[in-house]
Every structure is written in C-alpha cells, then in structure tokens.
Amino acid sequence: MNALFPVPASLVLSGxxxxxxxxSTLPLLALVPLTDPTLGVHKVTSHTTHHVVAPPPPVHSDPQHDPIEAWEAVFPQGSINPGNKDAPRGGFGFYLRGPKDFAQELRSASEVLLSYAVMFQDGWMWKKGGKLPGIYGGVGDSAYGCTGGRQTDRCKCFNLRLMWREHGAGELYAYVPQNPTNTEQMTSIPPRSVQNPDYGFSVGMGAWYFAPGKWTVVAERIKMNAVGKSDGEAAICSISRNDALHAFSSGEIEVFIDGRSVVRVRGLILRDETAEDSHVQGLHFQTFFGGHSVEWASPQTQRAYFAHLSGAILRSSTSERTREEL
Incomplete structure (x- = not known):
C-alpha cells in the first residue's frame, strides 16, 4: 500500500x-509536474515564496521513494503568522485545486483523499507550534478564509489543516460547521481534543509525532454527509440547533500518517439543506509558525519541504468492514 493512497486500490476511481x-503502482493516477498552473494554485499569500528546489537528503535516505523536487518553505528567525505585519514573513500560503479534470470531479465527489509528503530540516526547532496544509471546501467563495475565528457563513465552509506542536506533536486543526453534533464528535477523539477560543478544534493532539530530517507522508480522507431535511425548520448549522440530526447521513474525516490511520472522526454534519452544494475544493496549502504572538515565532531561520502532491476521488459505497480494515 502506498502511503500517499492508504486505501484499497479498488476504492480509487481517479486521481x-x-x-x-x-x-507506477496505481494506473488510474495521472502523473503531473509540481507546477502552479498544473496543480491549480491560486490566492497566493503575498510576500512569501514556494520555490521548487532539490530538497536536502533525509537523515535516512530511500532513493526509490525520496522526492527529487519539492516546494521550499522558508521561516526566518522571528517569523510568525503572515497576518502579523510586525514580524518577518515566513512559510507560505495558497489554495490548490489539483489538475483541471480532478478539480471538476471534486464538484460532485462525496469522498476524497488528498495527500503530500513533508520534511522539516534536520535540526528543526518546533517552538510552540505551527500550521500545515489540509483539505478545504464549502460553497463557492465561502470556502475561502474559513479560519481565525470567522463567524459568518460557517455552515458553508470547512478547513482541515494540521498543526505541529512542541516536540513535534501532531494534530488535526479543524474548522467545521458549528453544531452540537460536530462539537461532540470532534472533542471525543483521543488522546486529547479541545475546542479552541477561535472556534477551531484541536483534534487528536499527540496522536503522532513529526521528526526532523525525515519525510512524513500526510493523507486526509473526507466523506461528505448526504443532506436530509429538517422539517422546514431553521438551519441545522445554527449553533442553537441539536434536534433532527438523525436526518443526515454521517460525514467523516480521517488523517493518515505514513499510511497509518491516526485520527478518525465519524458522525459529522459537514453540510445541511442551506449548503447542499458544499463540497471539497482542494488543499489549503498553508504553513507558518503560530498563533499570532511573539511566543510562537520561529527561534531560528529554518526550512521545510513539501512534495508528492496527490489526490483521489474515492468510491463511497463501501462497507464498515472494509473501512475498519484500512
């Protein structure tokens, strides 16, 4: 099993x-170059770069699978969230749809997998934490900017970036429609999950650890729930609603690290009758230190590398038995 596609090959419809x-292992996949036009890169954060470079060799090299080119993220000493204009700009940020045909298929896909490989340079210093890329989606342009405490149109967007924390501890840092069901499911995931003051969820804190000087393969699978009806009442996404949720089939979010499932959240409502067109739109390819304040800042100038960008449209008519075997 390839860690970029940690599901049975029979579930991959295209990618x-x-x-x-x-x-070479999945004939249905289109092999594409690591270029902005091919991968549908847009809305690039100003004053940051993501140059294609030859990454340094990892501490333990695997010539057959190690990337030979990667996007380089540079984090100057003292850099924080690019929104902090008093600190050096570090990392990068953009949205990525994937190749044109894939982006078109996303509009109707109910289950999607997106993945990449990341390597933090040897000698990397973690500080308090920082963001890593993850799936985003929603209804049209409402899908953008679904982070940072945003309150408007929260029924119409979701954002599933990851975070590193002290000592390389990993977590899913998720913004999903605000309703009691999602809050309950998100905060129930071991080893620790909490809702943050900015309304995002830290899910599965410490479920895995990143290691400097090593390529780590990150894959996210998302299954959109089917939309039911709520008897003509107010939108389910309203934070005051907690009834009639049984009318919605279960949505899911799963995170794989190096092919191993480390976080799986089921029973989610990712869209309702006010946002029936909500769908996966691609990857929010963003990385930075922070947080917003100086205690999050990068303690030295350092680099991280991102490669092996991949995606798949998955077959959804699978049994629970098959899912448990992933």
Missing part, C-alpha cells in the same frame, strides 16, 4: 500525483 513511484 493525480506528482510522485512517479505512486503513479
């Missing part, structure tokens, strides 16, 4: 990858 090794 793409920038990894030649992955393309």
């Amino acid at each position: 793409f990858t920038t990894s030649p090794a992955a393309a």
